[in-house]
């Protein structure tokens with residue numbers, strides 16, 4: 001029944017768009033167990049089930065196969081690409097073994113400052129909040145006081161801080177995180193990100209490595225010179241690690257126009273990136289701008305509804 005419904009949706013899309021669309025999914029963490037600070041991230045068992053299921057009902061392609069077929073209007077029906085953003089260590093320890101088990105290709109877009117330091121700025125915020133016994137965060141950080149008296153408060157505070165701090169420039173954010181350290185007490189941060197060695201291993205195992213800026217900063221918050229530096233540093237670092245060229249970039253936060261603009265993908269183009277990926281909903285066809293290729297993640301947990309959502313969103317060409 002599901003296969004029949006999927007075929008109908010893709011058949012209708014093909015009539016409307018005159019070609020099969022490409023759906024690209026994005027994941028972040030894959031945790032061993034539920035993580036209260038990251039309610040939207042998937043856990044290992046569910047990821048295993050999902051990949052097995054997607055492999056059965058879709059045509060999962062490598063990024064380079066997908067890009068070639070997209071350009072040549074030769075995508076098969078139900079074409080799908082799996083991607084991961086940021087470069088978390090669980091991508092190596094938990095996701096990659098599951099992907100290998102199902103023979104499923106995937107692309108990992110990685111922010112290299114996190115690889116060098118061991119963690120990204122959002123991990124610092126999380127670890128500062130989760131480890132502190134201080135009961136409040138002053139209005140100096142995001143303009144209003146936040147109580148952190150219990151676990152629920154802490155999780156809400158984390159989300160609230162993230163949603164504000166991510167729209168600051170890298171320098172402004174660093175100042176605010178320094179203030180947060182002064183208020184909550186510094187901690188020894190735990191590594192959350194992959195190492196260069198692990199990235200190299202993923203590449204050797206046949207996975208695709210992609211760019212995601214050095215510091216994971218939203219490009220519209222930075223000057224154009226800083227953006228150029230962010231892209232170049234990230235690309236050079238990853239290329240040195242895998243000893244191969246980095247062809248693809250996923251823009252941090254990724255909403256085209258709000259989080260990055262034409263001038264930003266212009267830099268990516270100059271640097272010989274062959275394609276750039278957003279987080280706008282929709283599928284890609286040959287007419288889609290190569291530097292605003294949409295990616296999405298349906299919220300549906302039930303597997304059939306998850307598959308039907310993918311089919312539907314893929315048919316909404318933007």
Ligand SMILES: [Zn+2]
Pocket residue numbers: 085086212216252253
């Ligand atoms: Zn990201």
